Amino acid sequence: MQTITGEQGWAVVQRRAPIRTVLYMVGLLMILFSVSLLPPIAVAWWCDGDKVVAPFAKAMGAMLAMGLLCWLPICRFKIDLRNRDGFVVVVAFWVLLSLLGAIPFMLAEHPHMHLVDAVFETVSGLTTTGATILSGLDDLPKAILYYRAQLNFLGGMGIVVLAVALLPMLGIGGMQLYKAETPGPMKDEKLTPRITETAKNLWYIYVGLNVICTLSFWAAGMSFFDAICHSFATLALGGFSTHDASIGYFHSPAIESIAGVFSLVAAVNFALFFLAWRSRSLKAVFRDAEFKFCMGAMGGIIAATCFYLYYSGKFPLWDSIHHGFFQAASIITDNGLTTAGYPGDWPFVVPLLLLLGSFFGGCVGSTCGGIKAFRFLLLFKQSWREIQLLIRPSAQITVKVGNRPMPDRVMQAVWGFYFLYILSYCFFSLALATTGVDLVTAFGSVAGCLNNMGVGLGETASNFAPLNDTATWLLTLSMLVGRLEIFPLLLLFVPRFWN
Amino acid sequence: MAVIGGIVAVTCAYLYFSGAFPLWESLHHGFFQSLSIVTSNGHTTAGYSDWPFFVALLLLLGSFFGGCVGSTCGGIKAIRFLLLYKQSVREIRLLIRPTAQIAVKLGNRPIPDRVMQAVWGFYYLYIFCYCALSLALVGTGLDLVTAFGTAAAGLNNMGVGLGDTASNFSSISDTATVLLTVSMIVGRLEVFPVLLLFHPDFWK
Numbered sequence: 049m050q051t052i053t054g055e056q057g058w059a060v061v062q063r064r065a066p067i068r069t070v071l072y073m074v075g076l077l078m079i080l081f082s083v084s085l086l087p088p089i090a091v092a093w094w095c096d097g098d099k100v101v102a103p104f105a106k107a108m109g110a111m112l113a114m115g116l117l118c119w120l121p122i123c124r125f126k127i128d129l130r131n132r133d134g135f136v137v138v139v140a141f142w143v144l145l146s147l148l149g150a151i152p153f154m155l156a157e158h159p160h161m162h163l164v165d166a167v168f169e170t171v172s173g174l175t176t177t178g179a180t181i182l183s184g185l186d187d188l189p190k191a192i193l194y195y196r197a198q199l200n201f202l203g204g205m206g207i208v209v210l211a212v213a214l215l216p217m218l219g220i221g222g223m224q225l226y227k228a229e230t231p232g233p234m235k236d237e238k239l240t241p242r243i244t245e246t247a248k249n250l251w252y253i254y255v256g257l258n259v260i261c262t263l264s265f266w267a268a269g270m271s272f273f274d275a276i277c278h279s280f281a282t283l284a285l286g287g288f289s290t291h292d293a294s295i296g297y298f299h300s301p302a303i304e305s306i307a308g309v310f311s312l313v314a315a316v317n318f319a320l321f322f323l324a325w326r327s328r329s330l331k332a333v334f335r336d337a338e339f340k341f342c343m344g345a346m347g348g349i350i351a352a353t354c355f356y357l358y359y360s361g362k363f364p365l366w367d368s369i370h371h372g373f374f375q376a377a378s379i380i381t382d383n384g385l386t387t388a389g390y391p392g393d394w395p396f397v398v399p400l401l402l403l404l405g406s407f408f409g410g411c412v413g414s415t416c417g418g419i420k421a422f423r424f425l426l427l428f429k430q431s432w433r434e435i436q437l438l439i440r441p442s443a444q445i446t447v448k449v450g451n452r453p454m455p456d457r458v459m460q461a462v463w464g465f466y467f468l469y470i471l472s473y474c475f476f477s478l479a480l481a482t483t484g485v486d487l488v489t490a491f492g493s494v495a496g497c498l499n500n501m502g503v504g505l506g507e508t509a510s511n512f513a514p515l516n517d518t519a520t521w522l523l524t525l526s527m528l529v530g531r532l533e534i535f536p537l538l539l540l541f542v543p544r545f546w547n
Numbered sequence: 548m549a550v551i552g553g554i555v556a557v558t559c560a561y562l563y564f565s566g567a568f569p570l571w572e573s574l575h576h577g578f579f580q581s582l583s584i585v586t587s588n589g590h591t592t593a594g595y596s597d598w599p600f601f602v603a604l605l606l607l608l609g610s611f612f613g614g615c616v617g618s619t620c621g622g623i624k625a626i627r628f629l630l631l632y633k634q635s636v637r638e639i640r641l642l643i644r645p646t647a648q649i650a651v652k653l654g655n656r657p658i659p660d661r662v663m664q665a666v667w668g669f670y671y672l673y674i675f676c677y678c679a680l681s682l683a684l685v686g687t688g689l690d691l692v693t694a695f696g697t698a699a700a701g702l703n704n705m706g707v708g709l710g711d712t713a714s715n716f717s718s719i720s721d722t723a724t725v726l727l728t729v730s731m732i733v734g735r736l737e738v739f740p741v742l743l744l745f746h747p748d749f750w751k
Contacts, residue, residue, distance in 0.1 A: 132643065396690070400681075401682055404678050404682060427667075430671070431671050434665055434668035434669075435743055435746050436746070436748060437665075460637075460663075463663075463667040464638035467631045467634070478605055487695070488692065491695070535639065542639055542643070
């Protein structure tokens with residue numbers, strides 16, 4: 049009767065703390081993140097003048113006030129964070145930060161968006177989707193552009209993971225938050241015994257790669273400001289650009305190649321970089337089964353894209369290769385930077401292929417969206433095993449990844465996730481179709497948002513402004529669903545969760 | 548039955564509210580058409596493809612559902628969806644209590660893991676085939692709506708397309724016709740028998 053004693057233990061903890069624990073954590077996180085508005089304020093003060101500073105300052109004030117309001121009355125309280133609280137904190141924090149983060153977009157004189165659009169834009173940034181409602185990006189104040197890129201940057205590695213890295217006192221409960229936010233089927237794996245150390249290392253690697261990427265872009269001819277913003281967008285696999293034409297604005301094969309390469313780099317499990325860095329060799333990376341599978345699949349899709357572009361006569365040979373490489377890499381990894389009029393002007397098979405590819409995402413533990421390569425690898429191996437079992441019904445075959453047998457628990461979790469993901473996709477597409485958009489737009493936009501990829505099809509091919517408010521809310525929700533991988537959000541609607 | 552009832556009700560309600568038909572006609576057209584499509588039958592009435600787009604899409608997705616195992620329907624079949632759904636619910640409960648032991652049950656009978664695994668494998672391959680087929684159809688020059696609709700019609704053995712193929716399939720090219728013919732067989736034989744032939748171990 050283990051469950052019953054467990055339940056009683058729960059009851060005690062719940063009576064002692066749950067609401068206060070959540071308030072405490074959310075408050076603290078809010079205070080922490082109000083600091084993240086300082087860089088945009090600096091940019092505004094430096095490049096744009098006082099008028100642009102005000103909205104950011106107000107947003108920062110609101111965040112700080114909100115945080116203090118939650119945290120101050122109970123700051124002496126000793127928190128005891130459990131599994132369940134972790135989910136509530138993560139969801140509550142994502143929702144609150146999305147709402148408060150939208151303030152600068154609403155208050156700014158330019159772009160002065162209304163609530164729905166501003167929230168969409170913020171969520172799109174934080175979930176690293178990169179779908180935008182704004183057009184005329186080139187004329188917007190620098191601070192707004194920087195702020196969008198920074199949302200990508202923060203969302204890339206996970207805002208809560210960042211908090212875990214920065215707040216050592218979270219060490220005890222950090223694992224709960226980390227598990228609730230980090231994508232992937234094997235959440236108990238950590239690089240170092242202490243979760244704070246793991247989170248810190250992930251962020252060191254992430255920031256390091258950002259520096260390299262910025263310098264590469266700068267060397268390839270971008271202005272320093274553009275280089276920073278695009279490097280944030282690329283490594284977070286976000287996709288907010290500072291130009292309407294996105295990467296296509298630069299007309300530079302070099303820049304496209306750099307962006308393509310770094311998209312692929314960002315789609316590799318960051319834990320592998322950590323191992324490589326510690327052992328000073330790339331052997332660990334190339335031996336990893338998921339990495340091999342992921343790069344193989346991506347290589348195939350990229351090759352198919354380049355080939356089709358050339359074959360259909362859309363571009364000459366050299367252009368097909370660099371456009372195809374960049375665009376395929378950018379879409380499959382759910383980055384969403386675009387070039388050369390993608391997707392509107394391209395032969396239709398290519399956007400569709402890449403759209404399906406965007407479900408693939410990249411490795412677990414990277415900044416990509418979608419279902420993730422690791423899950424596909426398991427699904428594929430499982431199906432293969434089914435076929436073998438049909439031939440030899442009594443054989444004992446285990447699903448192995450790189451010599452390690454997969455526990456049934458992991459397999460089941462992967463299946464459950466896959467089913468719910470497809471179901472959510474169908475559900476959101478249907479819901480979007482009821483708001484009056486056509487099939488292509490509905491399927492394309494939902495894939496763009498659920499996979500955190502950010503490029504729609506049909507009416508939403510260049511930006512998401514043509515949609516009505518209901519559709520915008522739906523897509524905002526779908527981005528969160530995709531980023532938090534369904535379960536944390538779904539959990540909150542299960543009555544059992546609350547008793 | 549509950550699921551089919553739900554889809555039928557939504558169809559009727561939507562037809563009425565969107566003003567496509569008056570009340571009574573919404574009811575009988577909606578009832579007939581949604582049943583016909585969801586159970587992969589494929590008879591049509593009243594210019595089905597002229598109906599509001601949402602209904603067509605709903606029914607198209609519904610056609611994946613099919614009906615009970617052992618009946619004459621196509622699609623993925625109700626019992627598989629039931630198992631998939633129960634498994635997902637179980638995942639959620641396990642997230643709340645990570646150490647609980649919960650078995651997936653169907654009418655008080657626990658389902659062996661073997662069966663669950665076979666269902667998952669099938670579901671994955673089915674969706675995969677659908678995507679591959681749609682992509683291939685777009686490759687033959689169809690537009691997206693037609694490709695999705697036609698692929699669903701072929702694979703689920705439902706027989707009613709969308710877009711260009713809404714009334715009949717003569718407008719598509721020969722390559723596409725061959726693809727669809729294969730897909731109907733793949734759908735009817737439930738993927739595995741066809742795939743098996745391509746496995747090297749099978750021929751040893």
